[in-house]
Amino acid sequence: MIPPRFEYHAPRTISEAVALLGQLGSEAKLLAGGHSLLPMMKLRFAQPEHLIDINRIPELRGIREEGTTVVIGAMTSENELINSPIVQAKVPVLAEAAQMIADPQVRNRGTIGGDIAHGDPGNDHPALSIAIEASFVLEGPKGRRTVPADGFFLGTYMTLLQEDEVMCEIHVPAFAQGTGWAYEKIKRKTGDWATAGCAVVMRKSGDTVTHVRIALTNVAPAALRVEAAEAALLNQPFNATTVQAAADAATAACDPAEDLRGDIEYKTAMAGEMVKRALTKAWALCS
Amino acid sequence: MAKKLINVSVNGKAEEKAVEPRTLLIHFLREELNLTGAHIGCETSHCGACTVDIDGQSVKSCTHLAVQCDGSEVLTVEGLANKGVLHAVQEGFYKEHGLQCGFCTPGMLMRAYRFLQENPNPSEEEIRHGMAGNLCRCTGYMNIVKAVQYAAKKLQEPVTA
Ligand SMILES: Cc1cc2nc3c(=O)[nH]c(=O)nc-3n(C[C@H](O)[C@H](O)[C@H](O)COP(=O)(O)OP(=O)(O)OC[C@H]3O[C@@H](n4cnc5c(N)ncnc54)[C@H](O)[C@@H]3O)c2cc1C
Numbered sequence A: 001m002i003p004p005r006f007e008y009h010a011p012r013t014i015s016e017a018v019a020l021l022g023q024l025g026s027e028a029k030l031l032a033g034g035h036s037l038l039p040m041m042k043l044r045f046a047q048p049e050h051l052i053d054i055n056r057i058p059e060l061r062g063i064r065e066e067g068t069t070v071v072i073g074a075m076t077s078e079n080e081l082i083n084s085p086i087v088q089a090k091v092p093v094l095a096e097a098a099q100m101i102a103d104p105q106v107r108n109r110g111t112i113g114g115d116i117a118h119g120d121p122g123n124d125h126p127a128l129s130i131a132i133e134a135s136f137v138l139e140g141p142k143g144r145r146t147v148p149a150d151g152f153f154l155g156t157y158m159t160l161l162q163e164d165e166v167m168c169e170i171h172v173p174a175f176a177q178g179t180g181w182a183y184e185k186i187k188r189k190t191g192d193w194a195t196a197g198c199a200v201v202m203r204k205s206g207d208t209v210t211h212v213r214i215a216l217t218n219v220a221p222a223a224l225r226v227e228a229a230e231a232a233l234l235n236q237p238f239n240a241t242t243v244q245a246a247a248d249a250a251t252a253a254c255d256p257a258e259d260l261r262g263d264i265e266y267k268t269a270m271a272g273e274m275v276k277r278a279l280t281k282a283w284a285l286c287s
Numbered sequence B: 001m002a003k004k005l006i007n008v009s010v011n012g013k014a015e016e017k018a019v020e021p022r023t024l025l026i027h028f029l030r031e032e033l034n035l036t037g038a039h040i041g042c043e044t045s046h047c048g049a050c051t052v053d054i055d056g057q058s059v060k061s062c063t064h065l066a067v068q069c070d071g072s073e074v075l076t077v078e079g080l081a082n083k084g085v086l087h088a089v090q091e092g093f094y095k096e097h098g099l100q101c102g103f104c105t106p107g108m109l110m111r112a113y114r115f116l117q118e119n120p121n122p123s124e125e126e127i128r129h130g131m132a133g134n135l136c137r138c139t140g141y142m143n144i145v146k147a148v149q150y151a152a153k154k155l156q157e158p159v160t161a
């Protein structure tokens, strides 16, 4: 319960935050919603000597449209995602899936940027961001770079983010007319991390799948895009055989950790089941 | 580690205090201000017994630093009653027997207070989902649902003198 001592900084701009990260080095951590970082500090899993609070940086907030891209500030809270008319209309899977994350109080504080930057395989945004083909804008001392979600997650708590970088924005292509989508998450109770989860974004023409992204939550050291499962469906008719082939390809890619949520066999089987449910739901929403 | 001076309004009263950065808001409220209604039931941010209202939002004060509240408005259960008259959520929990040991109750009340502003006409399902960040060991939640329904109704009654 009692976190170790640290110095506190509250910069007002992104560049001040980046400068502080540069000065303080690996002893410093960015504090966003704090609902992953403070719990780890309270259990002394993390003991940073400096916390750089990025809650007072207006540039990191807000949701806007730039052409066909939805731009989401990294410090956007889960409840802001749920309530955003832009997200509801242009990336509906995010507004719906955010309701499955944690609980109302946590959703007031936890941010989409923090959920992604944390790199926890149990978090929901990593797989979601892969399925919606998001990219992340990172600012460091040398300026900004944009990296795709697919490839960002390297391992448990490991991402492409460098120690001196701040994630500023999440860019998401607005769903094309007729896009189907689903996030299926099996959990022990409301507010728990997934035993297994699957995010799907799909488009069709007639009875043929013309676009499909499939990503898995909490069944590997990091969120997983399963291209073999996508290949089982792309340019194929959508039917029980192709869906089963996609689920089989997904389960073959799973590498879950055994814990109180279940053993490897159970989590793998549930990943396959979530794939089938998500595909069925997404297909039904395609038009 | 240097302490930081913060100015925070708690239940409408301005407080200026020097706090250590690592001080959790729940400890600041309970130990500095002696507002001991908010409770601590876990160290993993699950139970919600520590829920208070910060700048119009329900927050678990065990997962927020006091130093982050500089310039904020905080409301705790002690600030719910108005001149001794119970707030509708307090009355609802009382009338519908929505508490037994009372340990979760301050957090439940603070959440219900904000939830009914977010959703004044909730269905039972919406109440259960809206209160999902608060655990109770005693009631089995049934009477808490009724208590929130009572409060929702009462809040919509025309105000009488
Ligand atoms: C009870 C409970 C249940 C939960 N259930 C779920 C769940 O079901 N699904 C889920 O996905 N999550 C869940 N969470 C996690 C929660 O949503 C976290 O808030 C989230 O994962 C982290 O976001 P944060 O904004 O709180 O980040 P913080 O905790 O502040 O930070 C997390 C990490 O990311 C880094 N970071 C944060 N923002 C940035 C940035 N902009 N740039 C660079 N680095 C950054 C921090 O330095 C830190 O290392 C739960 C949390 C709790 C307490």
Ligand code: FES
Pocket: B039, B040, B041, B042, B043, B044, B045, B046, B047, B048, B049, B050, B051, B060, B061, B062, B063
């Ligand atoms: S004390 Fe349990 S959530 Fe705050």
Ligand code: FES
Pocket: B098, B099, B100, B101, B102, B103, B104, B105, B135, B136, B137, B138, B139
């Ligand atoms: S009344 Fe005892 S925990 Fe809720």
